[in-house]
Amino acid sequence: MEEKISGKILEKIKREKIIPDPKWKFLAKDYLVWIAFMVSIFVGGIAIGSMAFVLTNSDWDIYPRIGEDFSQYLVMSLPFFWIIALIGVSFLSFYNYSHTKKGYRTNPYIIVVSSIALSLALGLLFYQIGLSEKVERNLSRSIPYYQRSADYRIKIWNQPEQGLVAGRIVQIRNKDDFKIECFDGNIWMIKGENILWRPRAVSEEGAQVKVLGEAEDVRRYIFHAKEVRPWIGEMRKNPIINERMDRDEFREER
Amino acid sequence: MFIQKCEGKTDEELVRMVLEDHNFYACLVARYEDKLARYIRRISASSKEDVEDLLQEIFIAAYRNLNDFDQGLKFSSWIYRIAHNKTISSWRKTKSRPQLVHSEEAQELVKIVSSDEDMAKDLEKKFDAKQVEKILWKMNEKYREVLVLKFLEDKDYQEISDILKKPMGTVGTLIRRAKNHFRGIAKKEKVDL
Incomplete structure (x- = not known):
């Protein structure tokens, strides 16, 4: 049987002109797998950086001012999109690494933990250099999930009686005297003494900001500010709130 | 040539x-x-x-x-x-069942998966290859394949790791569990190990 089998095999190799697949094909496959692994680590870094950015800009401190259900506030503030993305890319990095030539030799837990650690390091770097903020700003324009979250934030920041307003700066004399146009089209005069401008809050016309303070005169739209924060993401008219305001104004007129 | x-x-x-x-x-x-x-x-x-x-x-x-x-x-x-x-x-x-072991291999395999106390008592006992095969085929595939590679093909942990593309730690765990699994099934089948 020995010679028969080897004879048959050699004969088949010659007859069908079988040749070993070229080395570059295997190298290309190996490189692709490694590239896929690195891409998943990179995306994991983006996810973590964005999560860090969202969490540090979620205005947790203003929750006591507003009459919202905490669980809803939490749900709307947590970056679920990025949490799910991170879980997804963690699986992908595990899958890709374990499909490298010797990846199977590594304990799966070590692969997952190491991937998350690498993404964490990258994510913190992205956060520090401002890449996470850019990602958040760009995504908030294009992803529906972000619109829902943005609408909720608009609702939160449209409570002048609670000392919260937000809008686009339409005129600025100085950092203690400027005007903003809110999402509902109203122009508020913002005044104060040594108003605290948080980092990344831009004091220029066109910039979007959130303002904390006290409504001095609601009818004349005068707001006494203590602090200005940057508004991250799109600011657009919220039809539900507009309808409620129109109804309130109609009742007042009657 | x-x-x-x-x-x-x-x-x-x-x-x-x-x-x-x-x-x-x-x-x-x-x-x-x-x-x-x-x-x-x-x-x-x-x-x-x-x-x-x-x-x-x-x-x-x-x-x-x-x-x-x-x-x-x-x-x-x-x-x-x-x-x-x-x-x-x-x-x-x-999905048909092959003949996994011959009678000499059956003896060897049973000695290996038996506990140390049992081994001393039962060294003289003869086991039917069919009984052993029956047990092996009731086992989960992942346990059966490591038992075959380790004890019938004489592969070491590194080789099994490379053949099955599993980490060595996992191979060790599978072998340990495979032995317990084998003993458990033998007990259920009332095969005296």
Whole structure:
């Protein structure tokens, strides 16, 4: 049987002109797998950086001012999109690494933990250099999930009686005297003494900001500010709130 | 003629020679056909003709993928991996039960999976190969395959890790669990170990 089998095999190799697949094909496959692994680590870094950015800009401190259900506030503030993305890319990095030539030799837990650690390091770097903020700003324009979250934030920041307003700066004399146009089209005069401008809050016309303070005169739209924060993401008219305001104004007129 | 030139060469050296002249492949085939044929018969219900067909498939696949062979790996582990994957995938289509063990192997396997206390008492006991086979075929596939590789094919943990593409720690755990699983089934089947 020995010679028969080897004879048959050699004969088949010659007859069908079988040749070993070229080395570059295997190298290309190996490189692709490694590239896929690195891409998943990179995306994991983006996810973590964005999560860090969202969490540090979620205005947790203003929750006591507003009459919202905490669980809803939490749900709307947590970056679920990025949490799910991170879980997804963690699986992908595990899958890709374990499909490298010797990846199977590594304990799966070590692969997952190491991937998350690498993404964490990258994510913190992205956060520090401002890449996470850019990602958040760009995504908030294009992803529906972000619109829902943005609408909720608009609702939160449209409570002048609670000392919260937000809008686009339409005129600025100085950092203690400027005007903003809110999402509902109203122009508020913002005044104060040594108003605290948080980092990344831009004091220029066109910039979007959130303002904390006290409504001095609601009818004349005068707001006494203590602090200005940057508004991250799109600011657009919220039809539900507009309808409620129109109804309130109609009742007042009657 | 080529077979004589191969004497004294390691498998890894032969791989390099085959890539220059395919006639040297006869040497690698000659070295592994019996071992692989026995392994195929252990894990599938293949007839003599089916074993030959599978062997051909395995060796042709190995030849095609020779440039993918990593010199950091043992050639035997690499070709066993190909043999394992091809045979299992062929066996899953038929799902018929092969003869896994012969009577001498049955004795050996039972001695290994028995506990140390049992071993001392039961060294003289003879076990029916069919009983052992019955137990093996009731086992989960992942336990059965490590028992076969470790105790019937005499592979070490690193080799099993490379053949099955699992971490060594996992191989160790699987072997330990496989032994317990074997004993558990033997107890249920009232096979006195």
